[in-house]
Amino acid sequence: MSATPMKIGMYHFARMMTSKSTPVVVSISPGRIHVATADQVLLDAAPGQLQLKMSKLSGAITLLAPAGKVILAGVGSASAEPHSPQQEEEIRAAQQAVSQDPQVSHIALSQLLWAGRTTSVDGSYQGGLKSILDGDAAAQKRIGQTVRDAMFAAGVQPA
Numbered sequence: 001m002s003a004t005p006m007k008i009g010m011y012h013f014a015r016m017m018t019s020k021s022t023p024v025v026v027s028i029s030p031g032r033i034h035v036a037t038a039d040q041v042l043l044d045a046a047p048g049q050l051q052l053k054m055s056k057l058s059g060a061i062t063l064l065a066p067a068g069k070v071i072l073a074g075v076g077s078a079s080a081e082p083h084s085p086q087q088e089e090e091i092r093a094a095q096q097a098v099s100q101d102p103q104v105s106h107i108a109l110s111q112l113l114w115a116g117r118t119t120s121v122d123g124s125y126q127g128g129l130k131s132i133l134d135g136d137a138a139a140q141k142r143i144g145q146t147v148r149d150a151m152f153a154a155g156v157q158p159a
Contacts, residue, residue: 004101005029006150007094009083010143011076012042016060021076023083025090028150033063035070038084043070047155052148059144061151064159074143 006028011021012035024042027034033050035043043065051064060073083091152158 004098005032005034005094006098007091008143008147009087009091010072010074010147011080012037013060013071013073013077016055016062016071019077019079021073021080023076023081023087024072025083025087026072026147027094028147028154030154033151033154033156035063035072038087043067047151048157050151050156051159052151052156053159054144054148059141061144061147062159063151063156072147073140074147075140 008026008028010024010026012024013021022037024035024037027036031046033043033045033047034041043063045065049066053062053064054060055062058073060071063070063072
């Protein structure tokens with residue numbers, strides 16, 4: 001795996017799939033896994049220090065680190081803020097560089113540009129129906145599997 005980090009926009013949940021989530025940029029490289037909000041680093045660790053669990057039902061990823069756990073999902077809560085323009089630009093620039101890198105071009109995440117999105121599930125019937133029509137569950141699982149595969153390639157261990 002190349003030293004060029006792959007980056008993807010996801011959402012951080014303090015507890016599993018609650019109604020509050022925060023947009024984050026997840027950086028994956030062989031030497032570091034880095035998760036940061038617009039103004040705070042949530043995780044910065046060597047892949048060998050981390051274990052990963054992925055929910056088969058929701059596709060959410062839980063990273064188990066010595067300092068605690070970090071829960072990530074590709075689809076944020078309905079009340080979440082979108083990713084900032086700076087976060088989106090950081091992701092775009094990194095993915096453009098990594099998509100040209102022959103050492104990682106076979107990893108699906110290197111070809112994916114995703115800045116996360118919020119769900120429309122807001123407790124109402126209309127919100128739930130819109131979520132189904134928008135394919136939130138399928139997107140969540142697809143992003144979770146893609147990020148899981150990239151983290152395993154970087155050296156994160158399954159839990």
